[in-house]
Amino acid sequence: xxxxxxxxxxxxxxxxxxxxxxxxxxxxxxxxxxxxxxxxxxxxxxxxxxxxxxxxxxxxxxxxxxxxxxxxxxxxxxxxxxxxxxxxxxxxxxxxxxxxxxxxxxxxxxxxxxxxxxxxxxxxxxxxxxxxxxxxxxxxxxxxxxxxxxxxxxxxxxxxxxxxxxxxxxxxxxxxxxxxxxxxxxxxxxxxxxxxxxxxxxxxxxxxxxxxxxxxxxxxxxxxxxxxxxxxxxxxxxxxxxxxxxxxxxxxxxxxxxxxxxxxxxxxxxxxxxxxxxxxxxxxxx
Amino acid sequence: xxxxxxxxxxxxxxxxxxxxxxxxxxxxxxxxxxxxxxxxxxxxxxxxxxxxxxxxxxxxxxxxxxxxxxxxxxxxxxxxxxxxxxxxxxxxxxxxxxxxxxxxxxxxxxxxxxxxxxxxxxxxxxxxxxxxxxxxxxxxxxxxxxxxxxxxxxxxxxxxxxxxxxxxxxxxxxxxxxxxxxxxxxxxxxxxxxxxxxxxxxxxxxxxxxxxxxxxxxxxxxxxxxxxxxxxxxxxxxxxxxxxxxxxxxxxxxxxxxxxxxxxxxxxxxxxxxxxxxxxxxxxxx
Numbered sequence: 001x002x003x004x005x006x007x008x009x010x011x012x013x014x015x016x017x018x019x020x021x022x023x024x025x026x027x028x029x030x031x032x033x034x035x036x037x038x039x040x041x042x043x044x045x046x047x048x049x050x051x052x053x054x055x056x057x058x059x060x061x062x063x064x065x066x067x068x069x070x071x072x073x074x075x076x077x078x079x080x081x082x083x084x085x086x087x088x089x090x091x092x093x094x095x096x097x098x099x100x101x102x103x104x105x106x107x108x109x110x111x112x113x114x115x116x117x118x119x120x121x122x123x124x125x126x127x128x129x130x131x132x133x134x135x136x137x138x139x140x141x142x143x144x145x146x147x148x149x150x151x152x153x154x155x156x157x158x159x160x161x162x163x164x165x166x167x168x169x170x171x172x173x174x175x176x177x178x179x180x181x182x183x184x185x186x187x188x189x190x191x192x193x194x195x196x197x198x199x200x201x202x203x204x205x206x207x208x209x210x211x212x213x214x215x216x217x218x219x220x221x222x223x224x225x226x227x228x229x230x231x232x233x234x235x236x237x238x239x240x241x242x243x244x245x246x247x248x249x250x251x252x253x254x255x256x257x258x259x260x261x262x263x264x265x266x267x268x269x270x271x272x273x274x275x276x277x278x279x280x281x282x283x284x285x286x
Numbered sequence: 287x288x289x290x291x292x293x294x295x296x297x298x299x300x301x302x303x304x305x306x307x308x309x310x311x312x313x314x315x316x317x318x319x320x321x322x323x324x325x326x327x328x329x330x331x332x333x334x335x336x337x338x339x340x341x342x343x344x345x346x347x348x349x350x351x352x353x354x355x356x357x358x359x360x361x362x363x364x365x366x367x368x369x370x371x372x373x374x375x376x377x378x379x380x381x382x383x384x385x386x387x388x389x390x391x392x393x394x395x396x397x398x399x400x401x402x403x404x405x406x407x408x409x410x411x412x413x414x415x416x417x418x419x420x421x422x423x424x425x426x427x428x429x430x431x432x433x434x435x436x437x438x439x440x441x442x443x444x445x446x447x448x449x450x451x452x453x454x455x456x457x458x459x460x461x462x463x464x465x466x467x468x469x470x471x472x473x474x475x476x477x478x479x480x481x482x483x484x485x486x487x488x489x490x491x492x493x494x495x496x497x498x499x500x501x502x503x504x505x506x507x508x509x510x511x512x513x514x515x516x517x518x519x520x521x522x523x524x525x526x527x528x529x530x531x532x533x534x535x536x537x538x539x540x541x542x543x544x545x546x547x548x549x550x551x552x553x554x555x556x557x558x559x560x561x562x563x564x565x566x567x568x569x570x571x572x
Contacts, residue, residue: 008323008324009297009298009324009326010296010297010298010324010455010456011296011297011298011299011455012297012298015480037456039295039455039456039457039458039461039487040295040296040455040456040457040480040483040484040487042296042480042483042484045479045480045483046480078383078387080344080345080381080382080383081382099380099382100365101365101366101380101382101384102363102365102384103382103383103384103387106363106384106388107387107388138457138458140457140487140490140491140494141462141490141491141494141495143427143458143459143462143463144458144459145456145458145459167456168297168323168324168455168456169323169324169426169454169455169456170323170324170419170421170422171322171323171419171422171423171424171426171460172422172423172424173458174323174422175377175422179377179378191538191541191542192326192329192541192542192544193302193326193329193541196324196326196329197324197326200323200324200421203421204421204422207377207421207422208377208422218538221535221538221539222538222541222542223542243535245508245533248505248508248533249508249509251478251480252476252477252478252479252481252508252509252512253479253509253512254478254479254480
């Protein structure tokens, strides 16, 4: 089963929930936690695993053999990203704009274009007992997160319980991280910001046709509009974590909630049973 | 005219709350919300929309079933896994046009995609430029560029002193698009290990694009050891820490009331944010 933990808004507690859920499950299951927030991966700040494998992520970019090139301009004409330009007798490649689709190299009439890898990030792995962490890291200055997320997700082991820590937002990196999940857990906070961004995250889950449930973090500080919204939409609120300075303080020190306050383990195990039930129901319905 | 962008790496550190305060404190400015995935500034500034424009960007492939001979070439060549069973998955399609270019029976067309909306609004604090990216859409970087362009035109036309930009979380495409060419980046962090980790990465991005930075530690008394760590790290990197802001529920209460916190309370946080704005505006004059 694959459970993704998403939110729309940043800083609502995705990583707190993902890591505590993962740790709670290791007595019963093999667990894989995929940190797909490759711009700012933080799961290991709370897990403290030793990273013992690291592999660079490359995207293929065009390399032009000027000896063969006739400057016909076909490559520049077909490139959707303006990543290659032909100016008189010169071909310019703009690596940051290239998505690595391979069209230019395929269509070049002189076969003058080959591809070379450009590193955009790394995928790292670490484990301890039943817990395996795969984390992606986008290189500083790189714009495109999806290729790194795709590489992280290639490591999915279907025999494990897979938990995905998703980046904030609603655009392509979020979609790349969430798609293929059996369930999407949406973490929010009871404020107008939390509610606004939750409604967007619910749209993402709907778009991808993935069942979802909500975790309300910092409960008790804002208002009850998130609860009311969930009720109206028929989205179950599966867990509430109170606003508690001790919880915030544990997080600040890099201590996961279930390690710092072990009584929460039961809550996360119950959460997981609820998710399993909802996934089974949704499979039957399909 | 000076442009300041507020960033953080990690989400939920208080970017939007601080930008709303700057809206209240600064004279002669235009506001820009570049978190086009999950824009929240409008919830505090209560804008009246003056101009709403569709944002068309990128293309998506579409297969005409009647013409398709199911030869499978498109499926084989697509590197984004967007063609399955001779249908295009619009969410996975990156619009490269590879399938369209090679289809032997011309069964594929490329359609422009409507990726969201941009808005120019009036608020009691002045103009606000923001946007809403469609769910699961790409090109957030281009929409961010459009929001900045709108803000710049207004600032020039009205002869305003500042463009104050609420940036997105992370370090990828929309952040780079918000940042490049700005006069100053204010990095809002929090004294958690994740906050520190993410701050270091976003500092890296600012350096990469040559934008000067100022740091502000929000919720500083949540963990004063970590606050000291941030300040000493910034010290060794030659980065100025402009302010410490207290951990105070008034920040959240103000969001619930839909107000910048400086208009909600006269308490300590308000004094701290006023001093922060003085530091920021002085830095922009340098």
